[in-house]
Amino acid sequence: MEIVLSGIRPTGNLHLGNYFGAVKNFIKMQEENKCFFFIADYHSLTTHPTPADLHGNVKQVLVEYLATGLDPEKSTIYIQSDLPEIAELYLFLNMNAYMGELERVTTFKDKARKQPENINAGLLTYPSLMAADIIIHKANKVPVGKDQEQHLEMTRTFARRFNRMYKEDFFPIPTAYNFGEELVKVPGLDGTGKMGKSEGEGNAVFLADDPTTIRKKVMRALTDAGPTEPNQQKPDYIDNLFSLMKLVSTPDAVAFFDEQYNKCAIRYGDMKKQLAEDIIVFTEPVRQRIIELSGNPEYLSKVARMGAEKAHESARKTINEVREIIGFRAF
Numbered sequence: 001m002e003i004v005l006s007g008i009r010p011t012g013n014l015h016l017g018n019y020f021g022a023v024k025n026f027i028k029m030q031e032e033n034k035c036f037f038f039i040a041d042y043h044s045l046t047t048h049p050t051p052a053d054l055h056g057n058v059k060q061v062l063v064e065y066l067a068t069g070l071d072p073e074k075s076t077i078y079i080q081s082d083l084p085e086i087a088e089l090y091l092f093l094n095m096n097a098y099m100g101e102l103e104r105v106t107t108f109k110d111k112a113r114k115q116p117e118n119i120n121a122g123l124l125t126y127p128s129l130m131a132a133d134i135i136i137h138k139a140n141k142v143p144v145g146k147d148q149e150q151h152l153e154m155t156r157t158f159a160r161r162f163n164r165m166y167k168e169d170f171f172p173i174p175t176a177y178n179f180g181e182e183l184v185k186v187p188g189l190d191g192t193g194k195m196g197k198s199e200g201e202g203n204a205v206f207l208a209d210d211p212t213t214i215r216k217k218v219m220r221a222l223t224d225a226g227p228t229e230p231n232q233q234k235p236d237y238i239d240n241l242f243s244l245m246k247l248v249s250t251p252d253a254v255a256f257f258d259e260q261y262n263k264c265a266i267r268y269g270d271m272k273k274q275l276a277e278d279i280i281v282f283t284e285p286v287r288q289r290i291i292e293l294s295g296n297p298e299y300l301s302k303v304a305r306m307g308a309e310k311a312h313e314s315a316r317k318t319i320n321e322v323r324e325i326i327g328f329r330a331f
């Protein structure tokens, strides 16, 4: 059994892209592995949120991940800042992390460009904090998107460096978790590209959107006057609607509209109505759970406490060994 770990940035509500591109895989992953999922709130400080924003965002992601099916009984779900051991390991790793290698990291250079007034040491050392997150539980698999590959590579560098420095085969060298199938890319509703929270208004359907909002967003999706020749190639913005339909509708419904398209008889209004209703069938139970969980602070607190306890046990063990290896020993 693999030890799999994933960090979740507390930024904004989950949309269908996050769900089908990531969360759905997490739910499957937790059946077959020892999984750690944590909310990366220490990392959030690199952009200086207000205390209220920080707390609200952490609650929101906790609620939404639980609502989609992350199971606190099967996985260890915790909040990063509940584990001071991470901060301690981060300190140790920073002593062997070099300015030059940290400055070369793409995400650092991007952030430095985006927030030139706030290029703080936390931004520079983001990779060593992420490495601490991973190796504190001796995780060997990490599900990462393209943008995080370099961070995972840095984690390997830091883990190897520690092992070499202390001549111990202590930390496993983590690799990317392979989902085994092609990762889906969920298109957005504005016809331009992938669904994303920072794209234009109405591009993303959020799991917390109510049915009226979803109908409105879907009905506004870009279409045209329809094909003029049988079996014509679909323009991207039409293809996107079909891709969305494949995720939420029955194969019969997809086949029906595909056939209509190929016969030049498609009515996009009908197709969008169907798509909206099928999205709602999928999101509505999740939205109800989001509402329920948001109003149940006792349960959230129980989940966070239980997660912290389990995560602590594993982190404590590693940090005690690390202290011993480095030479912090009791008199």
Ligand code: ADP
Pocket: 011, 017, 018, 019, 020, 021, 022, 144, 145, 184, 185, 186, 187, 188, 194, 195, 196, 197, 198
């Ligand atoms: P956003 O693009 O809205 O900012 P994030 O970057 O926070 O979303 O993504 C969190 C996770 O969701 C990542 O693992 C990312 O790969 C996945 N994800 C986000 N948008 C999509 C999408 N449109 N299709 C597939 N996966 C996505």
Ligand code: TRP
Pocket: 005, 006, 007, 008, 009, 040, 043, 129, 130, 133, 134, 142, 143, 148, 151
């Ligand atoms: N950096 C990751 C992101 O931006 C979040 C993250 C923090 C993470 N620590 C992690 C992901 C450890 C995997 C493992 O999405």
